[in-house]
Amino acid sequence: MEAATNRISKFGIQNLTIKTLAEDIGLSEPALYRHFKSKNEILWSLLEYFKTEMKNRIQSISFKTSDSEADKLRAIFNSQLQTFVSKPAIVSVIFAESIFHYEENLSNKVAEIMDMMQDFVKANIKRGQELKQYNNFIGASILTTIIIGGMRMTVLKWKLSNHKSNLVKDGKAVLEGILKMIEK
Amino acid sequence: MEAATNRISKFGIQNLTIKTLAEDIGLSEPALYRHFKSKNEILWSLLEYFKTEMKNRIQSISFKTSDSEADKLRAIFNSQLQTFVSKPAIVSVIFAESIFHYEENLSNKVAEIMDMMQDFVKANIKRGQELKQYNNFIGASILTTIIIGGMRMTVLKWKLSNHKSNLVKDGKAVLEGILKMIEK
DNA sequence: ACGATGTTAGTTAGTAATCACTCACAAAGA
């Protein structure tokens, strides 16, 4: 999983082949097939690995009692963006739905990861609205789409700039913009 | 260009090969190479074709004098979303940065199309803020990122639902949500 | 009006590279 992550981070997901992966690990190609029955299974495991990492990391973020819901949202996205910067492979994979050409189990796994992020955000919005920390001009679902969409757009711009732009700073600016509109 | 559009719409961009494309047109593979010097050139031309179509279509949308800036934005996105529904190939290609594995000219072309859309939106926001139709809690750049990000997210969900969700309706809901937050 | 000549647009039959994946076999430890 780590070899695959590094390979994708450095050369993109198109460069992750059984051959390059086996070379990186220092094994032959058939050796990989002792442990995974297909490339699909390797990619599936990689997605699962990322999903678990994301879930554990976000759930273990510790909040102060004085933290508002907005503060919690800031902490979540800050952690997320910093992880993207240090492991660009995650971004390559999460933005690569179109590459898993009609391999349903992989598309589903990507969808699961997206759903997980959405659930974190949506729960935050709902609590914030109940606690009257956020206004409720807009429903939690649509607001979630807007927040995640804005963040994804920022990540995409970072990718298109060849990682030259400052992802953490730009992401924070977008989140602050949205919070300014919804915080009471 | 039309054959390529149909092929991608029906079977995805991974299925657009010289062989399938030549078959669709009813020519041999080498015949294609009489007109395009490489597959890269075909994809580049396709992106250019989409860009021109988008530009012409959006610029020829006619507005009433009574239209607010928000109305204009609604009209632009409505046209855009309807085009996506009738020509899913455009979406496949615009969401496929990751597929153009390190082919710089193609990534750049995609970036050009995105920039064009952004310019339309940003100009609208600026006019709206100057005319005091929108508030200016947030700068035009970041607001543009949020709007386009929200729309892209909606399109992505539509793709992941295998085109089952109602893109035009969902997109409209997201736009209305954002407008509710920025309209005075 | 007409043949010579060059250009355009097409063909059949390949090539070389890459890819995921497999076969037959070997070493080494429980």
Next chain:
DNA sequence: TCTTTGTGAGTGATTACTAACTAACATCGT
């Protein structure tokens, strides 16, 4: 002795692309 984990050498499919050739057509001097 059997299971686990590895290897070298391949296979078949797919891919973008090319070499060699040809029929149809446009242009031109006579």
